[in-house]
Amino acid sequence: MTDLSASNSSSLLTEDKHTKKRNAAEKRFRAYGLGAIILACAMLVVLLVSIVSNGASSFKQTYISFPVTISQEEFDAAEGSILKTGAYNKMLQSALLSYLTTNDLLGEATEDDASGLVSGEAAADVRRLLLANADVIGTEIDFTILANGRIDGYFKGRVTRETAAVDSKITGAQLDLADRMTEHGAMITKFNWRFFTNPDASVQRPEAAGLGVAILGSLYMMAVVLCLALPIGVAASIYLEEFAKKSWITDVIEVNIANLAAVPSIVYGILGLAIFINFAELHQSSPLVGGLVLTLMTLPTIIISTRASLKSIPPSIRDAALGVGASKMQSVFHHVLPLAAPGILTGTIIGLAQALGETAPLLLIGMVAFVKEYPAAYSSELGLFGEASTALPVQIFNWTTRSDPAFVERASGAIITLLIFLLIMNAFAIFLRKKFERRW
Amino acid sequence: MNAVNRIERPVNMNDIKIAAKGVQVYYADTHAIKDVNVEIEDKTVTAFIGPSGCGKSTFLRTLNRMNDTIDICRVTGDIRIDGEDIYDPKVDPVQLRAKVGMVFQKPNPFPKSIYDNVAYGPKIHGLARNKADLDEIVEKALRRGAIWDEVKDRLHAPGTGLSGGQQQRLCIARAVATEPEVLLMDEPCSALDPIATAQVEELIDELRQRYSVVIVTHSMQQAARVSQKTAFFHLGNLVEFGETDKIFTNPEDPRTESYISGRIG
Numbered sequence: 001m002t003d004l005s006a007s008n009s010s011s012l013l014t015e016d017k018h019t020k021k022r023n024a025a026e027k028r029f030r031a032y033g034l035g036a037i038i039l040a041c042a043m044l045v046v047l048l049v050s051i052v053s054n055g056a057s058s059f060k061q062t063y064i065s066f067p068v069t070i071s072q073e074e075f076d077a078a079e080g081s082i083l084k085t086g087a088y089n090k091m092l093q094s095a096l097l098s099y100l101t102t103n104d105l106l107g108e109a110t111e112d113d114a115s116g117l118v119s120g121e122a123a124a125d126v127r128r129l130l131l132a133n134a135d136v137i138g139t140e141i142d143f144t145i146l147a148n149g150r151i152d153g154y155f156k157g158r159v160t161r162e163t164a165a166v167d168s169k170i171t172g173a174q175l176d177l178a179d180r181m182t183e184h185g186a187m188i189t190k191f192n193w194r195f196f197t198n199p200d201a202s203v204q205r206p207e208a209a210g211l212g213v214a215i216l217g218s219l220y221m222m223a224v225v226l227c228l229a230l231p232i233g234v235a236a237s238i239y240l241e242e243f244a245k246k247s248w249i250t251d252v253i254e255v256n257i258a259n260l261a262a263v264p265s266i267v268y269g270i271l272g273l274a275i276f277i278n279f280a281e282l283h284q285s286s287p288l289v290g291g292l293v294l295t296l297m298t299l300p301t302i303i304i305s306t307r308a309s310l311k312s313i314p315p316s317i318r319d320a321a322l323g324v325g326a327s328k329m330q331s332v333f334h335h336v337l338p339l340a341a342p343g344i345l346t347g348t349i350i351g352l353a354q355a356l357g358e359t360a361p362l363l364l365i366g367m368v369a370f371v372k373e374y375p376a377a378y379s380s381e382l383g384l385f386g387e388a389s390t391a392l393p394v395q396i397f398n399w400t401t402r403s404d405p406a407f408v409e410r411a412s413g414a415i416i417t418l419l420i421f422l423l424i425m426n427a428f429a430i431f432l433r434k435k436f437e438r439r440w
Numbered sequence: 441m442n443a444v445n446r447i448e449r450p451v452n453m454n455d456i457k458i459a460a461k462g463v464q465v466y467y468a469d470t471h472a473i474k475d476v477n478v479e480i481e482d483k484t485v486t487a488f489i490g491p492s493g494c495g496k497s498t499f500l501r502t503l504n505r506m507n508d509t510i511d512i513c514r515v516t517g518d519i520r521i522d523g524e525d526i527y528d529p530k531v532d533p534v535q536l537r538a539k540v541g542m543v544f545q546k547p548n549p550f551p552k553s554i555y556d557n558v559a560y561g562p563k564i565h566g567l568a569r570n571k572a573d574l575d576e577i578v579e580k581a582l583r584r585g586a587i588w589d590e591v592k593d594r595l596h597a598p599g600t601g602l603s604g605g606q607q608q609r610l611c612i613a614r615a616v617a618t619e620p621e622v623l624l625m626d627e628p629c630s631a632l633d634p635i636a637t638a639q640v641e642e643l644i645d646e647l648r649q650r651y652s653v654v655i656v657t658h659s660m661q662q663a664a665r666v667s668q669k670t671a672f673f674h675l676g677n678l679v680e681f682g683e684t685d686k687i688f689t690n691p692e693d694p695r696t697e698s699y700i701s702g703r704i705g
Contacts, residue, residue, distance in 0.1 A: 245511050316548035320611070322506060324561035324618055325538035335550060
């Protein structure tokens with residue numbers, strides 16, 4: 001630049017002003033892009049770390065393990081009483097007390113402290129066990145029962161001696177007792193299978209709350225969505241893309257489908273409430289209604305992705321089929337559809353994944369209900385599809401509204417479970433795409 | 441059996457296979473083909489030449505009603521194959537296309553095996569009673585497509601894995617597998633290299649023994665090499681139609697002469 005003649009002769013070894021400017025712009029753009037990606041990755045990492053750090057502990061659970069002997073008389077008396085689980089609770093508490101005293105673990109803790117360690121759910125569990133296996137009555141068996149949620153929290157670091165001091169539901173003496181029992185092997189931490197099999201539990205018993213009904217409900221809903229949305233969506237797209245004559249009506253339909261994909265999902269919930277529950281009088285909070293609502297919501301997604309993949313098939317394939325005398329339908333079903341299948345399946349699975357994580361429309365059709373028991377198939381003519389159930393995202397929503405911090409852990413655990421389901425579905429979509437992809 | 445009788449007839453007494461009278465084609469408001477009258481003979485190669493956009497491909501596609509697939513396209517006039525009006529409401533275009541095969545500009549084998557490519561037409565038309573029948577049809581078609589020797593050891597390899605020229609010959613084999621009477625070819629060599637082009641041209645000459653071949657081409661040399669009759673299209677009009685030798689050596693219309701000598705096009 002100092003040498004005027006050099007800039008005029010424009011050597012290739014020096015960048016001229018214009019090139020410098022262009023290169024700088026390019027570098028800036030790359031930096032923006034990189035920055036955006038780094039930011040997004042950082043957010044993702046923060047999200048995952050916070051969810052995993054909150055929720056990973058929900059896959060472990062603290063149990064109390066001690067020997068209990070329940071005689072036939074006690075069993076009969078308990079079954080004869082009005083508050084059956086109350087009677088079992090007393091048996092468990094006395095058994096625990098005698099176990100603690102014989103092993104000299106009680107220390108300065110009171111009897112109430114000791115019985116406070118046991119989860120309110122434990123008595124029902126024991127009763128269920130006894131009803132199922134009558135032969136254990138009268139023998140000494142090692143019961144492994146749920147510990148109270150606070151005790152569980154103590155071993156997971158959620159409850160400390162400081163919080164225990166201001167918490168009316170747990171005392172320092174109980175924590176000391178828990179420590180002694182752990183040393184003695186009476187308090188153990190195991191993988192929490194019940195998190196995946198138990199139904200929801202009351203606000204008082206976070207330790208017993210599980211995702212069983214929610215997973216079941218979600219699976220049933222996905223089955224409904226898959227069985228309805230895939231055939232309807234694919235048939236609609238094939239008709240619109242391959243058979244329908246282009247006219248203003250198809251244009252209107254096309255615009256409307258695109259708009260429907262953008263309609264807030266809660267609107268579908270209102271629609272479902274009006275049509276399926278109020279008009280068709282289907283059982284509210286049932287997977288059938290949930291599935292129908294999610295089908296409505298997923299259809300535009302499936303139609304749009306199916307049409308896109310049908311469009312991407314070169315017209316030369318259609319010509320080739322028609323040219324050898326195939327009918328329109330043969331050309332579509334023998335040639336176009338198999339080639340479009342990977343795209344259609346990917347779109348469908350992404351639509352399903354979206355439906356799996358959808359909460360808002362389900363709230364409006366009553367799937368937010370507290371479901372304490374597994375649905376019983378025989379009480380509805382629609383089987384399990386017509387029974388009150390819940391769904392994974394709604395269960396998360398439900399748990400996050402509860403005040404006990406133990407439910408934050410449960411909710412995070414449920415989020416991890418939901419994310420794993422989504423990951424599996426997406427991996428399956430990628431697998432299908434790779435498997436059926438054909439090149440020409 | 442019919443084929444044998446036909447071959448025995450002298451070449452210069454060919455019947456009229458396709459007779460088109462007053463054909464008009466409109467794309468929405470565009471008048472693409474203007475009042476075309478042409479008679480295409482059996483066992484003859486007829487070439488359609490003309491500059492791009494002159495309507496020769498459009499006209500070719502009216503002969504097996506491939507234009508039906510285009511919503512905005514409208515065809516009027518009278519096109520008869522063996523005296524039957526192919527635009528009669530009673531005619532099923534699917535049956536017509538089995539009789540009038542087509543080969544496209546770009547080789548477009550199905551992304552399936554070579555065997556399946558050829559077997560597809562006979563299968564959907566129910567031409568084979570069993571597997572052995574089908575094998576025979578496939579072999580015969582591949583032989584007529586002059587590609588049998590190259591692919592006989594890999595019939596179950598994908599058709600899309602062949603070279604461009606092989607793919608085009610496979611497409612020709614696929615077209616002849618349904619035993620058509622007329623073979624329409626829409627610029628079959630435009631995507632091929634000179635060697636593959638020569639092979640396909642040789643094949644076209646052989647196909648003349650059995651079929652009435654109509655070929656659209658951009659290459660005047662090709663038209664001169666393979667065809668006996670040539671039609672020159674310009675701006676949607678059929679300008680001149682006659683013996684290929686005459687069109688190329690002594691055209692009647694000044695537009696034909698200009699095109700052939702390279703002044704328009």
